[in-house]
Amino acid sequence: MVADPASDPAAPTDPKxxxxxxxxxxxxxxxxxxxxxxxxxxxxxxxxxxxxVETPQGGDDARGFxxxxxxxxxxxxxxNRGKESIALNLKDADDRALFDRLLAxxxxxVENYRPGAMERLGYGWEALHQRHPRLIYAATSGFxxxxxxxxxxxxxxxxxxxxxxxxxxxxxxxxPTRVGTSVGDITAGxxxxxxxxxxxxxRAQTGLGMKIDVSMLDCQIAILENALARYxxxxxxxGPMGAxxxxxxxxxxFRTQDGYIVIAAGNDGLFASLAAAxxxxxxxRDPRFASNPARTTHVEALKEALEARLTTAPTAAWLxxxxxxxxxxxxxxxxxxxxxxxxIAARNMVVDVTDPGGTxxxxxxxxxxxxxxxxxxxxxxPPSLDSDRARILAWLTAAETETARSA
Amino acid sequence: MVADPASDPAAPTDPKxxxxxxxxxxxxxxxxxxxxxxxxxxxxxxxxxxxxVETPQGGDDARGFxxxxxxxxxxxxxxNRGKESIALNLKDADDRALFDRLLAxxxxxVENYRPGAMERLGYGWEALHQRHPRLIYAATSGFxxxxxxxxxxxxxxxxxxxxxxxxxxxxxxxxPTRVGTSVGDITAGxxxxxxxxxxxxxRAQTGLGMKIDVSMLDCQIAILENALARYxxxxxxxGPMGAxxxxxxxxxxFRTQDGYIVIAAGNDGLFASLAAAxxxxxxxRDPRFASNPARTTHVEALKEALEARLTTAPTAAWLxxxxxxxxxxxxxxxxxxxxxxxxIAARNMVVDVTDPGGTxxxxxxxxxxxxxxxxxxxxxxPPSLDSDRARILAWLTAAETETARSA
Numbered sequence: 001m002v003a004d005p006a007s008d009p010a011a012p013t014d015p016k017x018x019x020x021x022x023x024x025x026x027x028x029x030x031x032x033x034x035x036x037x038x039x040x041x042x043x044x045x046x047x048x049x050x051x052x053v054e055t056p057q058g059g060d061d062a063r064g065f066x067x068x069x070x071x072x073x074x075x076x077x078x079x080n081r082g083k084e085s086i087a088l089n090l091k092d093a094d095d096r097a098l099f100d101r102l103l104a105x106x107x108x109x110v111e112n113y114r115p116g117a118m119e120r121l122g123y124g125w126e127a128l129h130q131r132h133p134r135l136i137y138a139a140t141s142g143f144x145x146x147x148x149x150x151x152x153x154x155x156x157x158x159x160x161x162x163x164x165x166x167x168x169x170x171x172x173x174x175x176p177t178r179v180g181t182s183v184g185d186i187t188a189g190x191x192x193x194x195x196x197x198x199x200x201x202x203r204a205q206t207g208l209g210m211k212i213d214v215s216m217l218d219c220q221i222a223i224l225e226n227a228l229a230r231y232x233x234x235x236x237x238x239g240p241m242g243a244x245x246x247x248x249x250x251x252x253x254f255r256t257q258d259g260y261i262v263i264a265a266g267n268d269g270l271f272a273s274l275a276a277a278x279x280x281x282x283x284x285r286d287p288r289f290a291s292n293p294a295r296t297t298h299v300e301a302l303k304e305a306l307e308a309r310l311t312t313a314p315t316a317a318w319l320x321x322x323x324x325x326x327x328x329x330x331x332x333x334x335x336x337x338x339x340x341x342x343x344i345a346a347r348n349m350v351v352d353v354t355d356p357g358g359t360x361x362x363x364x365x366x367x368x369x370x371x372x373x374x375x376x377x378x379x380x381x382p383p384s385l386d387s388d389r390a391r392i393l394a395w396l397t398a399a400e401t402e403t404a405r406s407a
Numbered sequence: 408m409v410a411d412p413a414s415d416p417a418a419p420t421d422p423k424x425x426x427x428x429x430x431x432x433x434x435x436x437x438x439x440x441x442x443x444x445x446x447x448x449x450x451x452x453x454x455x456x457x458x459x460v461e462t463p464q465g466g467d468d469a470r471g472f473x474x475x476x477x478x479x480x481x482x483x484x485x486x487n488r489g490k491e492s493i494a495l496n497l498k499d500a501d502d503r504a505l506f507d508r509l510l511a512x513x514x515x516x517v518e519n520y521r522p523g524a525m526e527r528l529g530y531g532w533e534a535l536h537q538r539h540p541r542l543i544y545a546a547t548s549g550f551x552x553x554x555x556x557x558x559x560x561x562x563x564x565x566x567x568x569x570x571x572x573x574x575x576x577x578x579x580x581x582x583p584t585r586v587g588t589s590v591g592d593i594t595a596g597x598x599x600x601x602x603x604x605x606x607x608x609x610r611a612q613t614g615l616g617m618k619i620d621v622s623m624l625d626c627q628i629a630i631l632e633n634a635l636a637r638y639x640x641x642x643x644x645x646g647p648m649g650a651x652x653x654x655x656x657x658x659x660x661f662r663t664q665d666g667y668i669v670i671a672a673g674n675d676g677l678f679a680s681l682a683a684a685x686x687x688x689x690x691x692r693d694p695r696f697a698s699n700p701a702r703t704t705h706v707e708a709l710k711e712a713l714e715a716r717l718t719t720a721p722t723a724a725w726l727x728x729x730x731x732x733x734x735x736x737x738x739x740x741x742x743x744x745x746x747x748x749x750x751i752a753a754r755n756m757v758v759d760v761t762d763p764g765g766t767x768x769x770x771x772x773x774x775x776x777x778x779x780x781x782x783x784x785x786x787x788x789p790p791s792l793d794s795d796r797a798r799i800l801a802w803l804t805a806a807e808t809e810t811a812r813s814a
Contacts, residue, residue, distance in 0.1 A: 021609030021617070034632065046605045061674075065633075066654055066700075067640035074640040075633050075654075125778065142735075144776065147753030153735040155671035157651075157658050162669075162737040164745035166650070166660075168587025169576065176660045176667055176739050178650040179586045180575025186630050188774075190597040195775040197604030198453045202428030202779070204611035210428070211778035218774035220745070221756045223593050225441065226472075226482050227742050232769040233474035233481035237743045243573070243585040247473055247482075251564050253573075253583045260583055262569075264562035267468075293473075328549075328560040330569040332583050335634050336644045338571035338627070346554030349628045362639040367595075367625035368602040369551065371532065371618035372609070 016082050016380040018366075019373045020047020025200065028053060028106040029083065032060045034156070034182055035140045035216060036112035037079040038189030043108070043196065044082045045366035047373070051106075051392060052080065052383065053099065056087040059385040070359045077382040078363040081353045085383035086392050090121050101396050103132055107203075108196055112140040115150045125211040136199045136209040140192045144215030154216060156184035163220025168227050170240040177240070187223055188216040249295035250274070253332060255307050258314040263306075264328040266292055277325035278309040348375050355381035423489050423787040423795075425773075426780045427454020432607065435460060435513040436490065439467045441563070441589055442547045442623060443519035444486040445596030450515070450603065451489045452773035454780070458509065458799060459487065459790065463494040466792040477766050484789040485770040488760045492790035493799050497528050508803050510539055514610075515603055519547040522557045532618040543606045543616040547599045551622030561623060563591035570627025575634050577647040584647070594630055595623040656702035657681070660739060662714050665721040670713075671735040673699055684732035685716040755782050762788035 017023070025048040029040045037060070044050045054060055062076040069077075086102075088095040103109065109128065111118060118124050118139070125137050139145060142154025160166050160178055170177030195212035203209055221228070226246060227238045244252035248266035265274045268284075268291060275283040283289055283305055288298040295302055310318060315331055322329040331337070339350055347369070353361040358381070369375055424430070432455040436447045444467070451457045461467055469483040476484075493509075495502040510516065516535070518525060525531050525546070532544050546552060549561020567573050567585055577584030602619035610616055628635070633653060634645045651659035655673035672681045675691075675698060682690040690696055690712055695705040702709055717725060722738055729736040738744070746757055754776070760768040765788070776782055 021605040024612075038632075042601060046601075067637050069640050075636045078632070078636040129778075143750055144754055146776075147750045149748075149750040149753075152730065153733065154737075155658065155673070155735050157660075157669050157671045158735050158737040160669075161660070161739045162745060162748070164740055164742045165587055166669075166739050167741040167745075170578075170584055170587075171581060174578060174581075176650045177577055177584060178648065178652075178660070179590070180572055180577075180648050181630055181632055181634060183586070183590060183630070186632065187594075187597070190594070190601065191774050194449060194453075194597065194600045194604060195777065197601060197608060198428040198775070199777070199779075201604060201607040201611060204608060205431075208779070210780075213776040213778075214774060215754060215776075217748075217750060218754050218756050218772075218776075221751060222771045222774045223588050223590070224742060224745075224771065225445075225485070225588055225593065227588060228746070228771055229481045229485040230474050231742045231746065233476050237741045239741075241585065241587050243583045245564060245585075251562065253568070253585070262564050262567075262573075264564045266562070323559065326560065328562050328565050330561075330565040332568045332573050333571055334574040334644045334646075335571045335631060335638045338569060338574075338631075339635070339638065341556075341569065341624075343550055343554045343556040343624060344628060346556075347551050347622060347625050349625050364629045364631065364635055365625075367598050367621060367629045368605075369553075369620040369622075369625075370602065370606070371536075371620075372606075372615070373617075 016084055017049045018045055018047050018082060018376065020045065021370065021373070022046040022048040022200070025049065025107045026105060027051065027108045027110060028102050030109070030111040030113070031140070032112065033062050034079065035185035035188045035192070036110055037062070038186055039138070039140065039192040039196070040083065040110055041079055042189070042193045046368065050083040051102065051388070052083045052085045053088050053102070054085055054385055056089050059085065059087065063385070069361065072358060074361055077353060077361050080382040081363055081379040083383055084388035084392060085385055086389045087386035101400070103128070103135060105396060105399055106135060107200065108136045108138065110138045110192070110196070114153065115141055115145045129209065129211070132209070134203060134207060134209050136196060136203065136212070138192050138196050138212040138214070140188050140214045140216070142216050144218060145213045156182040156216070159184040159216040159220050163217050164224055164227065165220055168238060168240055171242045172240045184216050184220060187219040188214055191219050191222070244299070247296055249292060249299050250302060250306060252303065254303065254310050256310045256315045256318055257312060260332050261310065261315050261318050262330050262332060263322065268292070270327055271295070273325045274322065274327045277321050277327060278306065280305070280309050348377055351376070352378045353381055354378050423491055424456045425452055425454050425489060425783065427452065428777065428779070429453040429455040429607070432456065432514045433512060434458065434515045434517060435509050437516070437518035437520070438547070439519065440469050441486065442592035442595045442599070443517055444469070445593055446545070446547065446599040446603070447490065447517055448486055449596070449600045453775065457490040458795070459490045459492045460506065460509070461492055461494050461792055463496050466492065466494065470792070476768065479765060481768055484760060484768050487789040488768070488770055488786040490790055491795035491799060492792055493796045494793035508807070510535070510542060512803060512806055513542060514607065515543045515545065517545045517599070517603070521560065522548055522552045536616065536618070539616070541610060541614060541616050543603060543610065543619070545599050545603050545619040545621070547595050547621045547623070549623050551625060552620045563589040563623070566591040566623040566627050570624050571631055571634065572627055575645060575647055578649045579647045591623050591627060594626040595621055598626050598629070651706070654703055656699060656706050657709060657713060659710065661710065661717050663717045663722045663725055664719060667739050668717065668722050668725050669737045669739060670729065675699070677734055678702070680732045681729065681734045684728050684734060685713065687712070687716050755784055758783070759785045760788055761785050
């Protein structure tokens with residue numbers, strides 16, 4: 001058994017930390033709004049202690065975003081449960097001294113400012129790495145820390161538009177369509193989290209931290225998958241796909257008597273099962289539908305034939321029939337229906353934030369289920385601005401005393 | 408400096424591996440199609456050696472998905488560049504013996520079979536963990552390895568429908584809208600990658616592997632962000648949002664003289680800058696538009712006022728004017744335009760796959776930029792089925808000899 005000396009043995013098990021593989025890891029979190037907080041929330045769900053350093057003037061902007069419950073932002077709460085907060089003005093000498101003490105004890109610093117902001121504060125990567133060679137520094141920004149567009153401001157909406165995903169989403173006529181959740185922020189948060197964990201692993205071997213520079217726009221390119229492959233292979237620009245897959249058929253939303261059903265039966269065996277379950281086994285013997293390429297060529301005729309059957313019964317009946325036949329299918333759930341699925345409860349994917357001083361919140365759970373750790377069904381509350389100052393100061397003092405004694 | 412004894416010192420620097428924090432990590436990869444291969448591609452981009460174990464009957468299904476270049480799937484290539492391939496029949500005794508030798512040298516095993524498949528092969532987590540206590544085992548599946556829906560088949564389309572994101576995407580009238588890339592697979596791949604890296608870090612401390620169980624449906628719940636917060640806070644089911652943000656205004660696609668522009672000017676300062684840049688500074692003094700909540704209430708009137716100005720000039724002119732004013736904005740790029748952006752080249756987000764035996768491919772680069780490692784502008788080619796058998800066997804024999812000698 002090999003211990004990573006970077007994990008401070010003096011770090012107390014904090015009442016806010018979850019059990020997890022990142023136990024003992026201390027994250028100093030300068031992030032605001034969504035991409036960065038999503039990354040540090042994921043680190044918190046994996047057992048890291050996350051200390052949110054906020055501006056004394058109101059803190060994280062997301063504290064002001066609705067909806068509000070008892071005057072507190074439920075949106076902020078959903079992204080910051082289980083974190084601690086201390087308010088520091090990084091332009092004030094005393095607060096900077098305290099921030100430096102924090103960095104000396106931290107394993108990871110995460111920020112999502114505009115490029116250059118940390119350098120102007122004197123906390124750019126070069127300076128940080130010289131003072132704290134073990135510190136891992138992760139930056140998430142709209143366009144990254146290099147390149148001609150580095151100084152441009154960006155939000156999710158902007159990188160969804162510039163990165164191509166909006167050109168693939170929707171039905172081709174009418175106004176443009178944004179993906180209904182902030183995949184620009186969230187994918188950047190996830191790639192940042194991957195980088196931080198890989199850097200922690202690397203530091204366990206080498207003792208050295210590194211800088212991680214993730215751009216939201218880059219991440220949009222990284223998730224274009226088959227659209228990028230098709231474009232480079234054929235030179236043709238892929239357009240919006242409506243509700244179907246570009247090259248697997250049937251893989252689409254179909255009308256039923258009372259709504260829609262999604263069916264994904266891309267291989268010939270599944271297609272035969274589908275045809276039989278619909279009471280139309282001849283479809284599988286029709287040469288137009290005999291193979292996936294043939295079905296993709298005749299996608300409109302196939303859709304007509306399938307909907308001729310599907311519109312004779314309601315969605316629920318078809319779900320039962322197709323599920324029994326082993327054909328991948330599903331309803332198009334709204335958010336309430338999605339969250340009410342028994343599978344979601346069984347997987348602990350909605351957890352309760354217990355707040356002794358306020359109304360309980362329900363938030364998304366951790367989708368990374370680990371055999372070595374429990375997956376608690378509750379999370380500690382999000383912090384009020386500066387609410388953990390005393391605990392953080394006491395921890396710093398104790399850790400510094402311990403270091404001085406053992407020196 | 409602390410070395411992780413699990414990283415096999417006998418592992419040669421493979422000609423296919425990238426420089427990165429996961430140098431020395433060996434991944435045995437049973438995954439097919441997208442979610443799993445996306446995870447192991449990310450591990451490969453971070454320096455891991457990825458050995459793809461494929462069925463002798465054609466291997467990964469994605470080898471049969473178009474588009475094809477010189478008879479090879481560009482789609483498969485875009486997800487499997489830099490990996491090695493060996494064909495094994497896991498029901499054959501000799502091949503199982505070889506697979507066991509591989510597992511004895513591996514750090515990570517990744518699979519995306521239906522739950523129960525690995526147990527039927529005798530490679531379920533309990534058995535694996537007993538035989539190889541250091542091995543990390545990651546499983547990505549449609550619904551996860553627990554819960555009442557665990558045995559149901561799923562594809563991206565199905566979990567996008569069941570998880571709620573389709574209910575948030577689109578314009579509310581007309582047929583349902585799928586997100587134009589496979590975010591069901593990709594987010595599951597990313598959460599799996601986070602889990603694997605965290606487990607590697609944990610193993611560096613404890614010497615023990617763990618099982619990681621990621622469900623595509625769970626991951627859809629995990630990315631609902633403000634829609635989930637709004638639903639739980641208000642009880643109201645959020646609907647499709649078209650091309651705008653639900654609670655930040657203006658944050659939307661607007662018509663121009665020749666197309667559309669996306670503008671994200673959510674705070675009052677940015678809104679004032681926008682109004683000035685549009686030549687309509689009075690808008691910022693209109694009480695209907697004086698704050699973000701007011702602008703959100705009067706979103707339709709605001710859109711009309713902004714488009715009255717924006718339709719007087721083409722998108723390119725407004726992009727210049729708004730960029731100069733520091734207002735976050737962007738064009739709605741198609742995939743070709745997205746990939747042609749100078750920032751994408753500067754960030755090395757399109758890399759070349761050099762294949763001595765075939766046509767070069769262009770694929771997405773690695774969005775995790777690390778100060779400690781180069782970010783090569785090329786990737787080794789994807790493997791032909793079973794193309795790395797000899798090299799893998801030679802490596803196993805050398806590693807086993809080394810272990811026997813040092814024992």
